[in-house]
Amino acid sequence: MKKKSILTMIAAVPLTAGLLFQTETDVQAVEPDLAAESAILVDADSGQVLYSNKADLILPPASMTKMMTEYLVNEAVAKGETSWDAEVNVTSKAEEISQNNALSNVPLRANRTYTVQELYEAMAIYSANGATIALAEHVAGTESDFVDMMNERAGELGMKDYEFVNSTGLNNASMDGLHPEGTEPDTENMMSARASAKLAYHLLNEYPDVLDTAGITEKTFRENGANTSMDNWNWMLPGSMYGSLDYEGVDGLKTGYTEMAGNAFTGTVEQNGTRFISVVMRTDSQTARFEETAKLYDYGFDNLSETEVVQEGQSFEDASSFPVVNGKDDAVSASAGSSLSLLLEDGDAENINTSVNINQDVLNENGELEAPVEKGTEIGTITLSGEGAPQSLSGVNETSQEVPLVLDEGVEKAGWFALTMRSVGGFFGSMWNSASSFVQGLL
Template structure:
């Protein structure tokens, strides 16, 4: 689904592009986000995700010494590709190889990590495709861990994949993957934001300069963009130039993807257009205040309590990213959990203060688009009971019952008498 072009939207010179709010998955800009294109080395974002997941699960350790296969050594010695040289008998940790992959896009280091996590790159490719399905990425196909065209690997590509094939993915799928990486493993940015680092200073002594030239203090200072701290570039003959980036300013973080730009520089220049658009045209606005009450449900009736009703309010505040920051464009709507009420729509005492009895959600964003359908549900905060309501004593309940009985009798008698006339 591609949004209609608005007058103030940028003209992005890329075959496909997307800009997303990293907190909610709200799409702020898109251009043909679902066409399938090669992501090239942006593929390594999936490898980063799976390495972080394996470390988080305790399946591997960042300090693990990685066994380097003959295949990996051979790939790492190909200087037509981005690489750091790996040698037989040398000790390499997961952390060192991960840095080489994330900073310098080192392909041999990437294959070594894939083999360490899964046992073989072929099995790792299976993991990549399974994880993509799990994350809700609909347009993708992984054939290797690096993003290279298999032909570039000179017969060393994963078994079971074609000789002349390449990973394929949409900009939306790449944004979904990046959303999950940042949400689940935000520490990945600690490495992605390193502008340069020496790999194995005592032996290889390779200065790894980050290919992300939007990083402050990068190789190309004129491309620096305040707040950029990730994520991954990509280039192959088939893919052209591509870039998945992320930027944070003033508490707002964006994820961007541009695919098939004209030049290596252009992928950053087009990304800057997206960031300018995001920061200039959108701002966060508080649409629900902590403790706010709402006209449609300001109180709820209580039965068997010392009080007949209890006030309810929003448990938390909620801010959303809006074009122009116009908070009046949205309307809070309350929803009560009917399972907490009796058949007469009442709470039954005793009732504790702070009990969640529903939600307050945000309407008025009908034209909003999200990365995945399950992100499109209105943002919400809990609706809670403000005050404790104790259960009424036996005498009080009896008095109410008797009063109710005689009140009912009086109403019946009154209706009877009126009926005579």
């Protein structure tokens, strides 16, 4: 192999069989048959997609929209732009929406103040729409400006297939003319199951305390004064009033319903250190969204196990050694800088290959490393390919994880004397080769 070819090296090599989780059966688990128009199941830690069905279909998310409002409220608190005990002055718009008994609400009064914490709990537990609008106005000034923030942040989070027109997930038509200025009166928020899962992924990983509120089964709003009992719409929570639907480990996240959206649910569950995020959209009933979610959780916990597919220190064919110039050593080995484990069905690891991608910027024009180089220097990445490679939340054809390819040892730069002798040796070697060629030409 010529040294220069390293610049474009992309070596696809099968994983060493001895490093894989071996199984005694080739029987594949049966994926759940869901009565939902769209669904997805994700590993909350890595973002690995474990199951999907029409996950990129754009549908109304209804009140699952409020996850973005939760995200932006938490972000504002984290930045010091507001606080949980900050007082919120309720506008006449938020008051009017909150008095609509056809919508999920706690009654608000424009002549009273409420803390951010109170309004946030009403939104997260009871899906209160007036409280949500009050929070949006508190954070951004107007709901219209808040909607701009929602769409901007969605893009920054890498979400695809979405459009926010209000902070609540209501159909604008149900807001009796009080929909955000600049949006159409007959529109509704739109988002795919994948986008909903990605939003939940960022919400849980960046602001994990959201589960402290999302997991509350019931609470009273405004204990002093007009009291409203708030029962969490998430009936999968252990201890929920709908005990037949509860599921061990469920502690969030957000339900949704409008006539156009049907019944939807973004949930999360944790058992034995493994946490899933799930989304089901457009199911037939309030209970069906939880029954279909339970099928996803059963599939995940019963059939998927953590499997190491790359070991730290593992070397790869045709990418295990790299030439070094001007160093005390003329080559250095490379290997995986960390291990990589995935949640897989038994036997799926056998279908995964690795692709080694070399970073051309660390090599010179001849495909060599130039001394000195340090141990642990990242010179490329190891990505997964093949039928069993994990799918990413970012898109169908993108893998969810990669590990660095790093140098196993450092190489110091050779001293001036050694470099001089190499130069001299190279000169006489070149002269000898030239002379040999000349003599050969005479014979």
